[in-house]
Amino acid sequence: MATMNVSLPDGMREWVEDRTKSGDYANTSDYIRDLIRHDKERREALKLAIQDGLNSGVSPRTADDILAAAKAKLKDG
DSSP states (O other), X not given: OOOOOOOOOHXXXXXXXXXXXXXXXXXXXXXXXXXXXXXXXXXXXXXXXXXXXXXXXXXXXXXXXXXXXXXXXXXXX
16 A cells, blocks of 8 residues: 655644544544545546436527526425
């Protein structure tokens, strides 16, 4: 396994240390690895969503239709 040195501002360093002190993570490396795993998962999910959108074709709705539907959805809660 490779080693990396990362410089963090004090506030970020304290946040990472708090995560490990809380018992959520065994150590700072475990926390950073978890962040990287989640970032990779989010990026892959985004890529898939974009591809699904591209594969779905062109919508018959106009931009005004989409905006009106979004506003109605927000109004209905």
